[in-house]
Amino acid sequence: MFRLSPPFLSGTRRVTLHMMQLLLALVPALIALVFFFGPGVLINISLAVVTALATEAVMLKLRNRPLKPFLTDGSAIVTAVLLAMAIPPLSPWWITVVGIVFAIVFAKHLFGGLGYNPFNPAMVAYVLLLLSFPLEMTTWLPAAGLAEQALTFGSAFELIFNGQLANGAAIDTLSGATPLDAMKTQIGLAQLPSFIIEQPLFGIFGGLGWEWINIWFAIGGLYLMYQRVISWHIPVAMLTGLLTISSITYLISPESAASPLFHLLSGGTMIGAFFIATDPVTATTTIKGRLIFGAGVGLLTYIIRAWGGYPDGIAFAILLMNMLVPLIDYYTQPKVYGSLKS
Amino acid sequence: MSQPLGSFPGGLKLAGQKKRSTQTPIRKMPLSEQLILPLQQHIGAAAVPIVKVGDKVLKGQRIATPNGHVSVALHAPSSGVVTAIEDKPIPHPSGLSAPCIIIDTDGEDQWIERKVTEDFTQCTDHDVRQIIRDAGIVGLGGAGFPSFIKLNPGIHHHVDTLILNGAECEPYITCDDMLLRERSQGILDGIEIMQHALRVNNCVIAIEDNKPEAISAMELALASRSHLTSTSVMVIPTRYPTGSEKQLIQVVTGKQVPKSGLPIDIGIVLHNVGTAYAVGRAIKHGEPLISRIVTVTGTDVKHAGNFETLFGTPIHELLSFCETKRQQGEPFIQGGPMMGYNLAGDNLPVTKTANCILVGVDNATQANDPLPCIRCGDCAAACPVSLLPQQLYWHSRAKDLEKTQEYNLFDCIECGCCSYVCPSEIPLVQYFRFAKTETMNQEQERKKSDAARIRHENRQERQERERVEKAEKQRKRKAALAATKAAKAKKDAELAAAEAAKDSSEPATDNDAEK
Numbered sequence: 001m002f003r004l005s006p007p008f009l010s011g012t013r014r015v016t017l018h019m020m021q022l023l024l025a026l027v028p029a030l031i032a033l034v035f036f037f038g039p040g041v042l043i044n045i046s047l048a049v050v051t052a053l054a055t056e057a058v059m060l061k062l063r064n065r066p067l068k069p070f071l072t073d074g075s076a077i078v079t080a081v082l083l084a085m086a087i088p089p090l091s092p093w094w095i096t097v098v099g100i101v102f103a104i105v106f107a108k109h110l111f112g113g114l115g116y117n118p119f120n121p122a123m124v125a126y127v128l129l130l131l132s133f134p135l136e137m138t139t140w141l142p143a144a145g146l147a148e149q150a151l152t153f154g155s156a157f158e159l160i161f162n163g164q165l166a167n168g169a170a171i172d173t174l175s176g177a178t179p180l181d182a183m184k185t186q187i188g189l190a191q192l193p194s195f196i197i198e199q200p201l202f203g204i205f206g207g208l209g210w211e212w213i214n215i216w217f218a219i220g221g222l223y224l225m226y227q228r229v230i231s232w233h234i235p236v237a238m239l240t241g242l243l244t245i246s247s248i249t250y251l252i253s254p255e256s257a258a259s260p261l262f263h264l265l266s267g268g269t270m271i272g273a274f275f276i277a278t279d280p281v282t283a284t285t286t287i288k289g290r291l292i293f294g295a296g297v298g299l300l301t302y303i304i305r306a307w308g309g310y311p312d313g314i315a316f317a318i319l320l321m322n323m324l325v326p327l328i329d330y331y332t333q334p335k336v337y338g339s340l341k342s
Numbered sequence: 343m344s345q346p347l348g349s350f351p352g353g354l355k356l357a358g359q360k361k362r363s364t365q366t367p368i369r370k371m372p373l374s375e376q377l378i379l380p381l382q383q384h385i386g387a388a389a390v391p392i393v394k395v396g397d398k399v400l401k402g403q404r405i406a407t408p409n410g411h412v413s414v415a416l417h418a419p420s421s422g423v424v425t426a427i428e429d430k431p432i433p434h435p436s437g438l439s440a441p442c443i444i445i446d447t448d449g450e451d452q453w454i455e456r457k458v459t460e461d462f463t464q465c466t467d468h469d470v471r472q473i474i475r476d477a478g479i480v481g482l483g484g485a486g487f488p489s490f491i492k493l494n495p496g497i498h499h500h501v502d503t504l505i506l507n508g509a510e511c512e513p514y515i516t517c518d519d520m521l522l523r524e525r526s527q528g529i530l531d532g533i534e535i536m537q538h539a540l541r542v543n544n545c546v547i548a549i550e551d552n553k554p555e556a557i558s559a560m561e562l563a564l565a566s567r568s569h570l571t572s573t574s575v576m577v578i579p580t581r582y583p584t585g586s587e588k589q590l591i592q593v594v595t596g597k598q599v600p601k602s603g604l605p606i607d608i609g610i611v612l613h614n615v616g617t618a619y620a621v622g623r624a625i626k627h628g629e630p631l632i633s634r635i636v637t638v639t640g641t642d643v644k645h646a647g648n649f650e651t652l653f654g655t656p657i658h659e660l661l662s663f664c665e666t667k668r669q670q671g672e673p674f675i676q677g678g679p680m681m682g683y684n685l686a687g688d689n690l691p692v693t694k695t696a697n698c699i700l701v702g703v704d705n706a707t708q709a710n711d712p713l714p715c716i717r718c719g720d721c722a723a724a725c726p727v728s729l730l731p732q733q734l735y736w737h738s739r740a741k742d743l744e745k746t747q748e749y750n751l752f753d754c755i756e757c758g759c760c761s762y763v764c765p766s767e768i769p770l771v772q773y774f775r776f777a778k779t780e781t782m783n784q785e786q787e788r789k790k791s792d793a794a795r796i797r798h799e800n801r802q803e804r805q806e807r808e809r810v811e812k813a814e815k816q817r818k819r820k821a822a823l824a825a826t827k828a829a830k831a832k833k834d835a836e837l838a839a840a841e842a843a844k845d846s847s848e849p850a851t852d853n854d855a856e857k
Contacts, residue, residue, distance in 0.1 A: 285733075
């Protein structure tokens with residue numbers, strides 16, 4: 001179709017391309033997840049993507065929207081992959097399904113579909129699952145190198161769909177606390193963080209395995225910046241916020257606070273900073289606003305981790321900041337041409 | 343050569359696509375048999391015809407006179423006979439018709455007597471402006487604002503710098519480029535006159551760095567006029583939309599024109615180089631504005647180039663002269679690919695604002711149905727005015743016009759950068775134009791209804807006043823009536839009493855009652 005109105009030229013960046021580049025940027029971290037936690041996450045992702053596309057199709061049909069442009073925009077797939085990578089790799093299948101259906105139906109389409117949702121759908125689903133199924137959502141296997149783990153694709157499949165292995169071993173016999181969880185509980189028991197990190201659950205800077213997963217998420221994020229899919233403002237502001245508050249508490253009382261580096265490389269810090277807080281639909285759009293938004297996510301994450309009821313606070317922090325987006329955007333409008341005194 | 347002092351945020355680096363039309367010198371478009379001259383080819387009021395059907399006109403003869411202040415004259419581009427004064431389709435995106443003077447040319451191309459001003463420095467600035475107005479000169483960069491107005495700083499302003507816009511930032515258009523290359527002396531003639539009219543010495547000729555030939559031609563010409571010591575060529579970075587008035591001022595001077603102000607408010611006047619050339623021709627050669635250079639280019643044009651074309655020449659003749667692949671009735675673009683508009687008619691004339699006819703753009707991408715806005719903010723990053731197009735879009739779509747004003751809708755220059763970068767392919771500029779028109783309509787409606795309301799209130803007040811007055815009158819009349827009645831009654835009583843008194847012997851009571 002010939003363009004009927006100016007401009008008659010057009011750039012080449014498209015929504016679908018954004019989404020595909022985002023998925024590509026997730027691959028390194030995905031490989032790391034498989035390496036440390038086994039192939040369960042791959043099953044979760046497949047299940048999540050299929051569920052997401054099916055739910056999206058049903059919702060589009062119900063809302064009388066065209067299927068093709070919205071099924072191919074990639075947004076449902078991104079939501080699915082992000083949620084599947086955020087939940088424990090051996091979560092029962094219904095966790096994934098419930099989460100995705102909730103994300104697509106309630107967090108996305110009931111608000112108007114792509115572009116209209118005030119909250120990040122993957123995070124809404126994550127929080128729903130965490131609140132409703134705390135046991136399943138905190139059942140992580142201890143990270144192990146691919147070589148040392150016996151978990152095959154087949155056994156992961158059995159655990160996800162049957163809840164137990166063929167020999168009858170249930171998942172809770174295999175699982176344990178995550179490093180963030182362990183840190184929080186043991187600090188609560190007045191253990192010194194310097195002792196806590198001596199345990200086998202911890203690695204060089206953060207949790208064993210987790211630190212590498214975080215680093216690979218960050219590398220994927222840098223690729224997104226290089227490709228200009230995301231701007232640097234939110235990740236940098238968020239990590240700076242987290243680093244600042246964790247450094248302050250660490251300097252004040254090293255006996256009750258984990259190191260700043262531990263916070264940067266644990267839990268969902270990097271996936272949150274580069275892949276979730278940067279979700280354009282739910283984040284602020286002004287430059288100043290992005291800095292405020294990012295810093296807010298960083299601070300809230302630490303506050304929830306250190307003094308809240310949950311070991312990780314990324315999802316809550318992002319949702320809380322999502323709520324403030326209209327306000328931040330309104331008060332951080334750039335100065336329009338001619339309003340400056342030069 | 344002087345250095346740019348500032349830059350603007352956002353903008354785009356676009357492929358220039360200018361080579362295609364700069365391979366041959368400017369050529370003269372052959373005389374057309376019929377010229378169609380819209381009475382309004384400028385911003386402001388349409389000119390008023392001063393010829394009638396059947397009149398024989400000479401080349402350069404004035405055929406319409408300005409109507410009001412913001413208006414300019416119109417001249418016959420060639421000699422011939424006025425065959426009609428009627429509505430004809432004009433090159434406007436609306437596709438509407440407007441009053442035109444139609445001249446059938448006689449092929450003689452015979453000039454009217456031209457009044458040459460040998461030494462313009464002997465003229466007052468007022469006289470210079472009058473000549474320019476009478477010559478029908480308007481801004482040739484594309485907007486068509488009467489130039490004489492922009493050469494009148496008025497008594498409250500002092501002009502510090504005259505900027506000549508040779509940026510030509512839109513892709514494909516090369517008419518200014520070629521003019522700078524080939525007629526740099528003519529442009530300087532115009533600049534000197536403009537400087538005289540504005541009483542200003544400082545002058546900057548701003549040219550984008552993708553036009554090296556134009557830059558060197560202009561510098562060479564400038565070197566030959568040693569008295570122009572404060573005039574210089576400024577090479578500015580190639581970036582769209584540098585050629586936009588406010589953005590160019592920001593690049594050249596580092597200053598911003600105040601919101602809802604004019605360049606003159608910060609001591610700057612800006613004219614297009616083509617306008618300067620036209621001013622030079624008008625004063626030094628006595629030639630009114632009857633032609634302009636039109637770039638004809640695009641992927642579907644076989645012999646792209648620049649053509650000195652008489653106004654009124656049908657665009658399709660220009661297109662067939664250049665051998666385009668365009669079929670009759672197919673749309674083409676007038677102006678550049680970023681801010682131009684689609685025209686489809688076949689008998690549309692070349693007008694004063696027609697800088698470029700574009701048939702087919704390179705790497706034309708298919709226009710898909712827009713996806714929803716994902717608030718990526720690419721548009722805000724590209725906006726040269728620092729607007730938030732995504733918010734403006736949101737509120738325009740919701741027809742929340744008040745909110746669009748809060749987000750400075752009317753500061754949008756409609757450059758199209760936001761639409762260009764939008765990953766959802768939303769035609770943002772269309773939404774903003776719609777919101778602007780809608781706001782202006784509402785404003786007008788509001789004014790109308792205000793007037794009606796005031797009229798109504800006045801009427802009510804008047805009626806109320808009349809009612810009160812009437813009641814008062816009635817009351818008075820009633821009172822008067824009552825008084826007369828009472829008086830009559832009294833008289834009757836008196837009479838009766840008198841009658842009675844005639845019989846009785848006590849008439850004194852009457853006198854007491856009178857008191």
